[in-house]
Amino acid sequence: VFGSPNRTVRIRRLSSDASDIRLTPTSYIVLGFLSLLGEATPYDLKRMVSLSVGHFWSFPHSQLYAEPDRLAAAGLVTVRKEPAGRRRKLYTLTGRGEAALARWRSAPVLEGYEMRDPATLKLFFGAEPAALARAELEVLAAELRELEGVSATEASGAPEGPRLALEYGVHMLRASREFWERLVRE
């Protein structure tokens, strides 16, 4: 958005470390949960994700095996193997990892909200609105039930962040439902 598009300028951040990687939302999910859990295996992460963030930001669990190693290569987390038994990998945040997480958390959000809803595309390209709406409403209903279920089970005890995120999810699902219901009526 900023800057003239074609200027051939080489932007190269001075990196504080030789191995600098790009941190994606997935990265921050890993960092975030490691910060909460202390030390965790990919499977621990997977379990946490599917109980929480996964409800509104889903991705395949295989990512949770690859991503921590990427972060380890960049020095944001450390690995160690279980001494006995399955010898699974245990990951922990490093100081730099904590710092990266904190920076991200408090940075103003640059990237904006984006729809990326397949149903909208179909609508755009001429799908029959009422039929589309009915199909979409079923999916929405299922997701709403899910989220409201979660919200019920942890009504009181949950920390503020997750609770607010959940509320946001429910709010948006309801808004979406409103729209598709209107389409059905027309």
Added chain:
Amino acid sequence: VFGSPNRTVRIRRLSSDASDIRLTPTSYIVLGFLSLLGEATPYDLKRMVSLSVGHFWSFPHSQLYAEPDRLAAAGLVTVRKEPAGRRRKLYTLTGRGEAALARWRSAPVLEGYEMRDPATLKLFFGAEPAALARAELEVLAAELRELEGVSATEASGAPEGPRLALEYGVHMLRASREFWERLVRE
């Protein structure tokens, strides 16, 4: 979702053609616009996208150079070169392309709505709600102005699909704004 997850079953659709590719949302955007435009260059597509779908489903223009060739390899579109001048590539839908588009358009939507909003993640992982909300509201305001601008310029003449998609976009942006405004107040 269906079937037991670990059964080693080889699902292999009988394909009506040797070269079968996976069709992504990007594919359908290309197919959709080719259907509307008849014959088009990648740049034509880019222009259409940035005026319409791009407002709620954005991606780099380089995709619009690669994707048509992928579709051509699968026999869904045909290519020809401009006979003179720039000798740009012109793409047209084939019968199979039309069919694929129609199938997609009328198929019930399987994949559901998904949030995938970076701000939600930050909220989840403990960003300071009010500050985050204020930053987010600015972005939302800008996007709303955009969409409402479009909606004003083509208020009457636009076909139903695009118009409804636009309405959906505005609806959801407003819903999002509502939520973040509440956060600021608290």
Added chain:
DNA sequence: CGAGACATGTAAGGGGTTACATGATTTA
């Protein structure tokens, strides 16, 4: 007519999805 801005593309690399596998644990 020189400088931006627009038009038009190519190439490399990596993140993410899909598919495949094989222990472990519950349940009928």
Added chain:
DNA sequence: TAAATCATGTAACCCCTTACATGTCTCG
């Protein structure tokens, strides 16, 4: 105890992004 399901992980592929380039208008 066989079968299903959960747990745990690996591997390959490919779409997509980022970065880089080079025409070609257009307008002061």
